Amino acid sequence: MNEHPHNDSLIKHDTDVSTNTDTQTNESMTSDTEAPDNKHKRIVNTFMKRRTHMNKNAELALTDPEFTQYLVNNSFGDGNLEGINDLRSSFSDKPNGSDAPLTLEIGFGLGDSFIEMAAADPTRNFVGVEVHEPGIGKCAYMAGTQNLTNVKIINGDAIQLLKQLPENHIDRIQLYFPDPWQKKRHYKRRFVSPERMAIVTRSLTQGGWFHTATDWEHYAFWMVDVLDNFAGLSNQAGKGNFTTRPSFRPMTKFERRGLERGHGVWDLIYIKD
Numbered sequence: 001m002n003e004h005p006h007n008d009s010l011i012k013h014d015t016d017v018s019t020n021t022d023t024q025t026n027e028s029m030t031s032d033t034e035a036p037d038n039k040h041k042r043i044v045n046t047f048m049k050r051r052t053h054m055n056k057n058a059e060l061a062l063t064d065p066e067f068t069q070y071l072v073n074n075s076f077g078d079g080n081l082e083g084i085n086d087l088r089s090s091f092s093d094k095p096n097g098s099d100a101p102l103t104l105e106i107g108f109g110l111g112d113s114f115i116e117m118a119a120a121d122p123t124r125n126f127v128g129v130e131v132h133e134p135g136i137g138k139c140a141y142m143a144g145t146q147n148l149t150n151v152k153i154i155n156g157d158a159i160q161l162l163k164q165l166p167e168n169h170i171d172r173i174q175l176y177f178p179d180p181w182q183k184k185r186h187y188k189r190r191f192v193s194p195e196r197m198a199i200v201t202r203s204l205t206q207g208g209w210f211h212t213a214t215d216w217e218h219y220a221f222w223m224v225d226v227l228d229n230f231a232g233l234s235n236q237a238g239k240g241n242f243t244t245r246p247s248f249r250p251m252t253k254f255e256r257r258g259l260e261r262g263h264g265v266w267d268l269i270y271i272k273d
């Protein structure tokens with residue numbers, strides 16, 4: 001399981017998180033942001049916003065104060081992250097306060113496993129960031145129905161968010177079953193890349209960790225290659241090794257889907273030196 005199946009280098013170190021001009025079309029998804037930045041180049045996102053049905057509970061959670069209290073940015077529809085430059089302060093009026101250990105989950109999907117983790121660890125604060133609005137609504141709905149006080153949800157691009165946050169701010173960052181971007185021309189969209197890991201690592205506290213898991217074998221070995229070679233991060237299981245699935249990580253929707261298709265599952269935990 002830990003043997004590298006691809007001897008030639010998996011990573012072409014050309015991922016540019018802000019300057020690439022590649023475009024992708026996919027009928028089932030809305031078009032990528034592709035907004036020119038101030039150098040007139042295009043942004044390569046790690047996501048494609050999906051057009052999927054929003055159920056009544058999710059819709060309610062985006063407007064009813066009982067649930068919108070979980071939403072850090074209320075201007076839904078545009079993922080505007082303006083002014084979000086501190087995650088800890090969102091908990092200052094909650095029982096845990098702002099100094100409690102802080103986890104950020106990137107791309108929680110519909111939020112089931114994220115909410116399960118937050119409910120199981122009430123003394124830790126959890127922030128989830130996602131671009132998929134039906135998922136954001138569903139997640140806020142679940143947080144509200146369980147009266148959780150240790151959860152906040154942000155609508156927007158995690159990369160943009162992390163860039164706005166202070167250094168040494170988050171104790172754990174988790175990225176479960178990220179979009180695998182299987183086609184070679186889309187590898188640049190993979191969340192785990194040297195450039196994006198620099199942004200992730202900067203916001204981690206010393207001794208904090210980055211935990212990821214995937215059911216795509218190629219991406220799993222790509223991740224080890226990127227992360228083992230990233231200065232400032234140490235593989236908890238030793239270079240080249242995957243971590244035994246930790247008991248605190250619940251099964252996610254995409255994990256279940258992968259297992260049903262006969263995929264394996266690979267977990268990785270890296271500690272910031």
Ligand SMILES: C[S@@+](CC[C@H](N)C(=O)[O-])C[C@H]1O[C@@H](n2cnc3c(N)ncnc32)[C@H](O)[C@@H]1O
Binds near residue numbers: 130177178179
């Ligand atoms: C394949 S799904 C996995 C969802 C969930 N973690 C699971 O395992 O069921 C990946 C999710 O990550 C989200 N995503 C991808 N890139 C993101 C980014 N830069 N910021 C926020 N969310 C992102 C997508 O919208 C999508 O919902």
